[in-house]
Amino acid sequence: MFNSSPITSWEGAEAIFSYADSPMGMAVCFWVMAVMLVVPLVVSYNAEERAEIAHQ
Amino acid sequence: MTPEEMQAAIEALQGLSNTNLEIFYYWCTAIMVLIHAGFLMYEMGASRVKHSLASGTKNVLAFAFMIPTFYMFGWLIYLSFWQGFTYDPVWGEFGLPMSAIMGPNMADQATGVFWGAFTLFACTTASILSGAVIERIRMASFVVLAVILGSVVWNLAASWGWHPAGWLVTEYGYHDAVASGVVHTISGFFALGVLINLGPRIGKFNADGSANQIRGHSLPMTITGLMLIVVGFFGFIGACVLYNYGVGGGWTNIYGGPTTLSAYLFNTLMAVAGGIIGCYACTRDPFWMMSGALCGVISAAAGLDLWYPPLAFAIAFAGGYLGPWAAGQLEKMGIDDAVGAVSVHGICGVWGLLAVGIFLGGYPGFSSWDGFEIPPINMTGQVIGAIVMMLTGFIPGYVLSWIFNKLGVLRAGDGVQRDGMDHELEGIAYPEEIRSQ
Numbered sequence: 001m002f003n004s005s006p007i008t009s010w011e012g013a014e015a016i017f018s019y020a021d022s023p024m025g026m027a028v029c030f031w032v033m034a035v036m037l038v039v040p041l042v043v044s045y046n047a048e049e050r051a052e053i054a055h056q
Numbered sequence: 057m058t059p060e061e062m063q064a065a066i067e068a069l070q071g072l073s074n075t076n077l078e079i080f081y082y083w084c085t086a087i088m089v090l091i092h093a094g095f096l097m098y099e100m101g102a103s104r105v106k107h108s109l110a111s112g113t114k115n116v117l118a119f120a121f122m123i124p125t126f127y128m129f130g131w132l133i134y135l136s137f138w139q140g141f142t143y144d145p146v147w148g149e150f151g152l153p154m155s156a157i158m159g160p161n162m163a164d165q166a167t168g169v170f171w172g173a174f175t176l177f178a179c180t181t182a183s184i185l186s187g188a189v190i191e192r193i194r195m196a197s198f199v200v201l202a203v204i205l206g207s208v209v210w211n212l213a214a215s216w217g218w219h220p221a222g223w224l225v226t227e228y229g230y231h232d233a234v235a236s237g238v239v240h241t242i243s244g245f246f247a248l249g250v251l252i253n254l255g256p257r258i259g260k261f262n263a264d265g266s267a268n269q270i271r272g273h274s275l276p277m278t279i280t281g282l283m284l285i286v287v288g289f290f291g292f293i294g295a296c297v298l299y300n301y302g303v304g305g306g307w308t309n310i311y312g313g314p315t316t317l318s319a320y321l322f323n324t325l326m327a328v329a330g331g332i333i334g335c336y337a338c339t340r341d342p343f344w345m346m347s348g349a350l351c352g353v354i355s356a357a358a359g360l361d362l363w364y365p366p367l368a369f370a371i372a373f374a375g376g377y378l379g380p381w382a383a384g385q386l387e388k389m390g391i392d393d394a395v396g397a398v399s400v401h402g403i404c405g406v407w408g409l410l411a412v413g414i415f416l417g418g419y420p421g422f423s424s425w426d427g428f429e430i431p432p433i434n435m436t437g438q439v440i441g442a443i444v445m446m447l448t449g450f451i452p453g454y455v456l457s458w459i460f461n462k463l464g465v466l467r468a469g470d471g472v473q474r475d476g477m478d479h480e481l482e483g484i485a486y487p488e489e490i491r492s493q
C-alpha cells in the first residue's frame with residue numbers, strides 16, 4: 001500500500017531496506033520510533049506516582 | 057589457471073571470508089545476550105522477594121531501550137568523536153541512522169554485525185549500573201540514566217580509548233584491549249555517582265553508621281546468573297577482535313595490533329580462575345566467589361591480548377582480593393552498592409588499566425589507521441586513561457542523578473520500598489503465599 005521499495009530489480013541492488021531511497025520516509029520512521037521510546041517512560045512515571053500515593 | 061580464473065578464485069575466497077566473519081560476529085553477539093540473561097538472574101536473586109520482579113523488569117527494560125537508542129545516536133558517537141569532543145563528519149556519516157549502510161544492504165556484510173556487537177557492549181555497560189541501584193530506584197529515571205550511560209557516555213570513552221585513532225591511544229599509548237576502562241571503569245564510576253545521590257536501601261545502615269547485610273532471596277539464582285555472565289563474556293571478548301585483510305592477514309586487537317584468538321582464550325580462562333580463587337580465599341562467601349570471576353576478567357581485560365597466562369592468573373587473583381575489599385571500604389563510607397558493582401567493575405577496572413602500565417610497558421603501539429605514530433604502552437598513558445575513565449563515568453552519573461533527585465523522581469518513597477517495588481508493576485514474582493519480607 002505504501003510502496004516503500006527502493007529497488008525495481010535485484011540486479012546490482014545495494015541498500016534494499018524500506019524507504020532507503022526516501023529521506024522523508026526514513027525520517028518519519030525514525031521519529032515514530034523516538035516517540036515510541038518516550039511514551040513508555042511517561043506511562044512508567046505515572047504508574048510510579050500512583051504507587052507512591054497508594055503506599056504512603 | 058588463467059589470470060582471470062585466479063582473480064575469480066581470489067574474489068570467491070574474499071566473499072567466503074566476509075561470510076565467515078559475518079557468522080563469527082553474529083554468534084559472538086548472540087552469546088553476549090547470555091550476559092543479560094546472567095545479569096537478570098543475578099539481580100533478581102540478589103533482591104528480596106518483594107522487589108525481585110521490579111529488579112528483573114528494570115534489567116530487561118535497560119536492554120530493550122539500549123538497542124534503539126544505540127541505533128539512533130550511540131554508534132554515531134563511537135565512530136565520530138575519536139578526537140575528543142570534535143565531531144568527525146567523514147566517519148560520522150557511517151553511523152548516521154539514515155545512512156544507506158544502517159539497514160539491509162547487499163554491499164555491506166560488516167556494519168550490521170559490528171553495530172550489533174557494540175550494541176551488546178552498550179547493554180552490558182548499562183546492566184552494570186542496574187545491579188547497584190536495585191530495590192529503591194524509580195523505573196523511568198533508571199531507564200533514562202541507563203540510556204545516557206550506554207548510548208552516550210561509554211561510547212564517547214570508547215571512541216577516545218578503544219579506537220585505532222582515539223586521542224588517548226594516539227597521544228598517550230593507552231592500551232585497553234578488552235575494555236577494563238571504557239566499559240567497566242566507566243560504568244562502575246557512573247554507578248558511584250548515581251549511588252551518592254540515590255542513597256541506601258531502607259534498613260541498610262543503622263543510626264551509628266554501621267551497616268546491616270541485606271540478603272537477596274535466592275543466592276543459587278545469583279550464582280547461576282554470574283556463571284551465565286562468564287559464558288557471555290566469551291562472546292564479548294570474541295567481538296573485541298577484528299580481522300585484518302592486509303599484508304599477512306590475521307586477527308587484530310581493537311586498535312589493529314596483531315593478536316590471536318588463542319591469546320584471548322589463554323588469558324580469559326586464567327583470569328576467570330584467578331578471580332574466583334582469589335575472591336574465595338578472601339571471603340569464603342559464595343556470592344563473592346562468583347563475583348570473583350568478574351573481578352578476575354575485568355582486572356586482566358585491558359591486557360588480555362598480551363599477558364603471560366600465569367601473570368593473568370596472578371593479576372586476576374589480586375583483583376579477586378581487591379573487589380570485596382573495595383566494597384567493604386565503600387560500605388564504611390555509607391555507599392550502599394547492592395551487588396558490589398562499583399568495586400567489581402570500577403575499582404577492578406582501574407586496577408586492570410594500571411596493571412597494564414606496570415607489567416606491559418614497552419610493547420610497541422600499533423594503529424590500523426595510517427598516519428598515526430602510536431607511543432608504546434607506558435604507565436603515564438595508563439594513569440591518564442584511568443583518570444579520564446573515572447571522571448567521564450562519574451561526572452555525568454553524579455550530575456544527572458543529582459538533577460533527578462532534586463526533581464524528586466530518582467528514589468522510590470519509603471512506603472513503596474517497604475511494601476515492595478513490585479507494587480509498581482502489573483504482576484508479582486511469586487505466589488502470594490510465599491511473598492515475604
